[in-house]
Amino acid sequence: MATIDNGFPLETGPAPRTASAGLSLLAGVAAVAIVILLVVAHDQVATWGVERATDPVSLSLLAAGAVFLILGGVIVLTRLGLGGAIALIGVLFWLAGCIVFKSFGWVLAVPVALGLLGSLTGLVANDRRVSETDSTLIYRQAGLTRLTHWVWAVAMFFLLLSGLQIFNARPNLYVGQQSGFAFENSIMDIYATNGPSGPAGQTKLFGQIYNTTGVLGMSGSAAQPVFTAFPGWATIPSYRDLGTGRVVHFFFAWILVGALAIWLIQALASGHFWRDIVLKPRDIRGLPGDIIDHIRLRFTHGRSYTPLQKVAYFGVFVIAFPLIILTGLTMSPGMDAAWPWLLELFGGRQTARTIHFVTMVAFVLFFVVHIIMVVLANPINELRSMITGYYRTNVHAAPDSKTEGH
Ligand code: HEM
Numbered sequence: 160m161a162t163i164d165n166g167f168p169l170e171t172g173p174a175p176r177t178a179s180a181g182l183s184l185l186a187g188v189a190a191v192a193i194v195i196l197l198v199v200a201h202d203q204v205a206t207w208g209v210e211r212a213t214d215p216v217s218l219s220l221l222a223a224g225a226v227f228l229i230l231g232g233v234i235v236l237t238r239l240g241l242g243g244a245i246a247l248i249g250v251l252f253w254l255a256g257c258i259v260f261k262s263f264g265w266v267l268a269v270p271v272a273l274g275l276l277g278s279l280t281g282l283v284a285n286d287r288r289v290s291e292t293d294s295t296l297i298y299r300q301a302g303l304t305r306l307t308h309w310v311w312a313v314a315m316f317f318l319l320l321s322g323l324q325i326f327n328a329r330p331n332l333y334v335g336q337q338s339g340f341a342f343e344n345s346i347m348d349i350y351a352t353n354g355p356s357g358p359a360g361q362t363k364l365f366g367q368i369y370n371t372t373g374v375l376g377m378s379g380s381a382a383q384p385v386f387t388a389f390p391g392w393a394t395i396p397s398y399r400d401l402g403t404g405r406v407v408h409f410f411f412a413w414i415l416v417g418a419l420a421i422w423l424i425q426a427l428a429s430g431h432f433w434r435d436i437v438l439k440p441r442d443i444r445g446l447p448g449d450i451i452d453h454i455r456l457r458f459t460h461g462r463s464y465t466p467l468q469k470v471a472y473f474g475v476f477v478i479a480f481p482l483i484i485l486t487g488l489t490m491s492p493g494m495d496a497a498w499p500w501l502l503e504l505f506g507g508r509q510t511a512r513t514i515h516f517v518t519m520v521a522f523v524l525f526f527v528v529h530i531i532m533v534v535l536a537n538p539i540n541e542l543r544s545m546i547t548g549y550y551r552t553n554v555h556a557a558p559d560s561k562t563e564g565h
Contacts, residue, residue, distance in 0.1 A: 175284030182277030183232030190225035217260035224253030243281025299550035324404030330388030336507035349388035
């Protein structure tokens with residue numbers, strides 16, 4: 160048995176390895192065949208209940224899913240856990256492609272089912288192997304950390320989609336105190352326009368115009384185009400309804416604020432904030448090495464977070480969450496009357512709205528990296544720690560940590 164320095168053993172028994180590789184490769188080959196059929200023989204695929212995928216975004220997501228599934232299937236042969244994780248990323252890409260494509264014909268489910276079986280076979284067998292070599296689980300995440308994490312994860316989902324609905328009512332971003340036709344202070348505009356070959360969606364960013372037909376400004380099929388900034392699949396409700404969007408947004412905004420307040424009290428009281436979130440000089444010194452370890456996919460699983468994790472979570476708790484909440488409050492006329500300093504702090508309501516939007520984009524980027532990291536770092540171990548609190552380490556546990564035989 161070789162080393163397990165990133166939680167994924169190098170050598171594992173042949174049975175699960177072969178099964179995982181076989182299933183993931185089968186899923187990958189099926190995915191490639193479907194993508195080719197979607198492009199060259201669409202009429203055939205249509206008989207299986209799949210609509211025509213013409214937009215480049217869904218086709219790229221499906222193609223990326225196929226590549227990761229094949230890659231995962233090959234890597235599983237030498238690194239069972241890592242290969243399983245990469246195949247799981249393939250499944251997630253494929254699912255994202257189906258959601259953007261808005262098609263769930265049965266044939267599209269084939270790579271998902273095979274890919275899930277293949278990746279989970281690898282991940283579960285890997286987890287069992289690791290527990291044979293390292294029998295110590297440490298208690299890493301307190302109950303309130305776990306509870307508040309899942310509450311804000313759900314809240315952020317509803318906030319993002321209802322926020323895009325609200326944005327669609329005025330799909331422009333301005334800098335300054337004012338907005339309107341008389342002002343030239345917009346930095347981003349999403350709109351539909353009539354081009355030489357018919358209507359098109361465009362996005363103007365800092366004066367530069369991009370064609371975003373199919374995603375921004377104009378979406379839907381050619382026969383039934385929809386002229387909203389963000390497409391229906393990215394908003395709550397999926398149709399234009401500002402009133403409901405605002406009700407959903409404000410409801411989940413208070414859920415988020417409540418969950419964060421509870422998190423902050425317990426994180427300060429238990430020492431979680433100081434130990435795991437605040438960067439110390441030692442963390443700054445360890446940052447370059449940790450970045451290299453992450454690039455090489457060699458993760459340290461310890462009692463506390465690694466320097467790079469601390470940077471990410473510090474940014475989320477100390478910069479992004481406060482910024483998105485305060486700029487949200489600045490957009491409320493009632494809050495402006497109560498706390499006029501908010502308007503001064505953010506340079507007016509329009510600038511606050513732009514900062515709110517940019518922070519949302521940062522959260523989406525954080526979310527994508529966060530999920531990829533959880534999957535690559537061994538999702539069973541990571542998710543167990545965020546559900547049950549118990550985490551398997553590959554470094555010596557701190558003497559004060561609560562341990563449990565396994
Ligand atoms: C927008 C949604 C999300 C946000 C803003 C977010 C943010 C965070 C933050 C700030 C932490 C550190 C928490 C602490 O130490 O107190 C964390 C940890 C964690 N999150 Fe999320 N999260 C989100 C969604 C998710 C989802 C959907 C998953 C599951 C796939 C997930 C899995 C985890 C895990 C496993 C940990 C512990 C990771 C570790 O050991 O580094 N998160 N998340």
